[in-house]
């Protein structure tokens with residue numbers, strides 16, 4: 552007889568969702584988080600797409616500590632001294648089920664941990680899980696702080712660098728080109744200043760992604776999300792580029808913050824938090840074995856994250872995979888069988904959910920990003936040159952618009968542009 556039906560390693564959104572759902576179904580569940588509280592070590596850009604959590608806790612945004620509902624989307628292509636921005640505002644962004652919210656994980660994860668505890672889950676913080684217990688390939692619990700605890704299923708919800716999944720051979724070490732590093736500053740500003748600068752009413756906000764200058768022309772980009780009384784400003788770069796490149800990530804963030812298009816947005820603000828974290832960017836190609844006898848991997852530990860350049864999603868996948876894990880554990884508990892065969896229903900649940908459908912759909916996108924450096928160094932310059940041709944009037948240039956546009960196109964070449972567009976469309 553095991554101590555618990557399930558032991559969950561990691562109190563991020565993936566682990567907490569599983570804990571909440573299992574506890575609600577009267578399963579005996581223990582979640583162990585190494586941080587001093589759930590969310591203490593967690594970081595995101597970040598914007599949470601609501602759809603997956605809404606299914607589990609309807610109306611959650613009314614009670615959870617969300618920051619602002621996102622009503623404005625912006626994307627900028629940036630050179631060192633210019634930026635070209637698409638600005639999209641639409642009430643469609645806020646319709647139930649397709650709304651999204653800026654969040655700060657230290658607050659948000661603690662709220663979800665509270666929900667799980669209220670439902671009956673046991674949550675222990677400040678303890679790191681050191682190893683899993685295994686016999687004849689069957690995982691049957693964990694070792695933490697020198698103690699052994701047993702469970703029918705152990706859930707590895709321990710984030711992108713899941714050392715436990717590596718330890719038991721579910722995944723290899725992360726290759727540097729499949730993982731990015733993000734650094735973020737939370738910059739405090741009065742709510743009214745945020746609403747003026749980002750053209751948002753009270754309680755609503757803006758999500759803004761940037762390509763080109765923020766990552767020094769390499770794969771990656773910058774982000775800015777408005778919170779209630781702060782903005783989250785950060786840069787993400789592929790680890791392999793950081794290893795071989797000259798610039799450090801803190802330097803890139805400083806350059807981004809001082810860009811003439813960004814500096815006025817944060818001027819007068821006070822940095823109140825600085826954090827760094829890995830991001831899984833390899834898509835399905837970096838997914839580990841998702842389950843084995845007595846063990847499941849969820850969220851970032853399973854590589855469930857997609858960065859499409861115009862949107863970054865990991866939190867809705869963490870919640871969705873946490874739900875699939877809970878379903879599989881309850882089915883295994885019911886059958887009294889925690890073998891790999893029975894836990895295979897986890898993969899079936901993932902396949903039937905948005906998770907595998909979208910991970911499969913965007914499978915080629917990480918390759919497209921990696922093999923199309925012009926997105927980060929080439930197109931931003933081209934867009935800036937084109938805007939310069941359109942908007943600069945000096946009385947000396949009497950060429951037609953198509954001639955001016957042709958000159959800008961030459962900076963990357965019409966053929967390259969066509970091929971990249973075709974490849975991009977196919978990858979999306």
Ligand SMILES: Cc1cc2nc3c(=O)[nH]c(=O)nc-3n(C[C@H](O)[C@H](O)[C@H](O)COP(=O)(O)OP(=O)(O)OC[C@H]3O[C@@H](n4cnc5c(N)ncnc54)[C@H](O)[C@@H]3O)c2cc1C
Nearest residue numbers: 561563564565585595596597598680710733850851865866
């Ligand atoms: C810079 C950046 C920007 C991002 N922007 C967005 C965004 O805007 N929108 C979005 O949806 N996603 C975004 N993501 C991705 C998103 O944050 C992640 O996909 C999501 O947080 C994954 O949740 P998780 O629960 O799987 O993992 P995590 O949140 O990483 O949680 C893992 C937990 O496990 C704990 N842990 C690890 N090892 C152990 C151990 N041995 N013992 C005990 N506990 C352990 C950790 O302390 C942590 O609490 C971003 C990520 C980064 C880094």
